[in-house]
Amino acid sequence: MSCFQVAVLASGSKGNATVVRCESGAVLVDAGISCRRITQGLQKLGLKPSDIAAVFITHEHIDHVKGLETFIKKYSIPIFASAGTWRGIKQTLPRIDLRLCSRHVLAPQTEFTIGSLQVRSFSTSHDALEPTGYIFRCKGHTFGYVTDTGYISDLVKRELDGTETLVLEANHDPVLLKNGSYPPALQKRILGTRGHLANATAGHLLAGLKKPPQQVFLAHLSQENNTPELALSTVRSIVKQQRPEAKIQFYVTSQEEVVKNKEWEDYHEQNIFE
Numbered sequence: 046m047s048c049f050q051v052a053v054l055a056s057g058s059k060g061n062a063t064v065v066r067c068e069s070g071a072v073l074v075d076a077g078i079s080c081r082r083i084t085q086g087l088q089k090l091g092l093k094p095s096d097i098a099a100v101f102i103t104h105e106h107i108d109h110v111k112g113l114e115t116f117i118k119k120y121s122i123p124i125f126a127s128a129g130t131w132r133g134i135k136q137t138l139p140r141i142d143l144r145l146c147s148r149h150v151l152a153p154q155t156e157f158t159i160g161s162l163q164v165r166s167f168s169t170s171h172d173a174l175e176p177t178g179y180i181f182r183c184k185g186h187t188f189g190y191v192t193d194t195g196y197i198s199d200l201v202k203r204e205l206d207g208t209e210t211l212v213l214e215a216n217h218d219p220v221l222l223k224n225g226s227y228p229p230a231l232q233k234r235i236l237g238t239r240g241h242l243a244n245a246t247a248g249h250l251l252a253g254l255k256k257p258p259q260q261v262f263l264a265h266l267s268q269e270n271n272t273p274e275l276a277l278s279t280v281r282s283i284v285k286q287q288r289p290e291a292k293i294q295f296y297v298t299s300q301e302e303v304v305k306n307k308e309w310e311d312y313h314e315q316n317i318f319e
């Protein structure tokens with residue numbers, strides 16, 4: 046297997062969940078769509094919930110934890126989140142019974158392994174209690190996940206440098222946001238350092254990495270203040286201008302459709318014909 050296989054089941058302010066697979070197995074990042082939709086999504090990928098080795102939660106906002114309450118009732122899969130995120134989950138989902146789940150608390154900036162999958166967590170900048178991004182490493186390949194961050198710190202930039210495959214937020218276009226229907230307070234929240242990442246900021250981040258990734262999923266696109274075409278063209282043109290030598294395959298994620306990388310499609314084809 047070359048890079049990580051990635052399938053973004055859903056991405057955006059209405060729900061987020063991503064399946065990441067490597068030779069060590071499969072994990073889920075965020076469970077922000079219904080449990081039913083998660084299991085149906087897995088089924089379409091040829092997976093069962095029991096194939097998921099662990100779930101990693103980025104933060105407690107409902108679009109990242111919506112399916113968790115039912116998921117932990119049905120499946121005994123270890124769930125990882127920061128201490129602050131666990132506190133936040135109890136606020137977001139007041140009826141959740143956390144005694145049902147195998148709950149793992151991640152200290153900030155931790156590194157650990159699950160089987161042969163190496164996991165690193167790092168802090169992001171968002172209006173949640175202790176938001177987190179993740180890096181996974183397996184057999185020399187690296188995958189990164191960062192959404193829901195208003196700002197990319199030098200620390201996060203260092204973490205993301207050298208990732209081969211990256212899920213990166215490209216939330217909004219500031220002009221569309223300013224001219225759109227969102228009330229001023231919400232606009233301020235989104236544009237703030239603890240809000241969401243603008244298309245151009247995502248582009249500048251990629252262009253500024255010493256070693257840009259080979260594959261980038263543009264994620265958490267606003268349905269009001271962005272379009273898939275605009276996110277892609279903005280990010281692509283910044284990278285092209287500033288790092289013309291960088292060869293990045295872009296995928297634009299969607300709220301409704303599953304978006305898979307080439308590695309996942311290739312694997313699937315091989316298995317159909319075997």
Ligand SMILES: [Zn+2]
Nearest residue numbers: 058106108193
């Ligand atoms: Zn979100």
Ligand SMILES: [Zn+2]
Nearest residue numbers: 104106171193
């Ligand atoms: Zn959020």
